[in-house]
Amino acid sequence: MTKKRESDLINKNNCVMVHAMDIIGGKWRLPIIWKLYKNKTMRYNELKRSLSGITNIMLTRSLRNLEENGLVHRVEFSQNPPKVEYSLTDNCIKLVPALEVIYGWGHERLSKKDKDF
Amino acid sequence: MTKKRESDLINKNNCVMVHAMDIIGGKWRLPIIWKLYKNKTMRYNELKRSLSGITNIMLTRSLRNLEENGLVHRVEFSQNPPKVEYSLTDNCIKLVPALEVIYGWGHERLSKKDKDF
DNA sequence: ATTAGCAGGCACAAAAATGTGCGTGCTTGC
């Protein structure tokens, strides 16, 4: 979701990967998707608590981005206090097998690193 | 491979995903890995030509990063003109199933987008 | 009566990623 530069327009054909990274790249997007996958449906503050270190603005922006790209569903209940539920769209669920692999890979990597100390 | 901020140190436990994205995130890393996977072994300029839009410095930096993190093998032949071959490490090959999924997903997404015009 | 939780928004600052334009020393093909 970065704005396109001229150099990017030259890409087109080969860079499916560049395009994919444009949507799921960034520090918090995969972590958010992962949490939503694990918990099915989550509210804003629930998500925030579960992603330690994330700030309001990053969570808001990331969610908005994911929503605009059709990866996340946002359902707002008009009541007070407000209630908003987030969940993954079907399109996003197609990505889950990839996340499983990445998670396993990252996990192994982190545990090996810990042993170095 | 970004420098750690204080807020990141709070993470530790949950953010396997943040860690993974730190290594394979960025605009060019997955595209490079993907090309190397498809072609097994590639030379610097060969890679550059195949990744349309990438600049020297980004290719160099990305390769160095991937090398430091043990995802890419760099073999330098001492001869003139110079010859350097890049290939994936076994650890990186473990990620390939994830890339397959992401590639397929991104491809579908791009082709649908084209139809909108 | 005060507080906490809900779901964020805003202006601004800092940091990180990415790009631009040029140069290296050497050799082989035209």
Add this chain to the structure above:
DNA sequence: GCAAGCACGCACATTTTTGTGCCTGCTAAT
């Protein structure tokens, strides 16, 4: 003799991403 290809390196500029600190209006619980 000139150009092109090899594999990059460097200073700098721009763009993008991420973070900080504070605020909103409402309600239910202490």
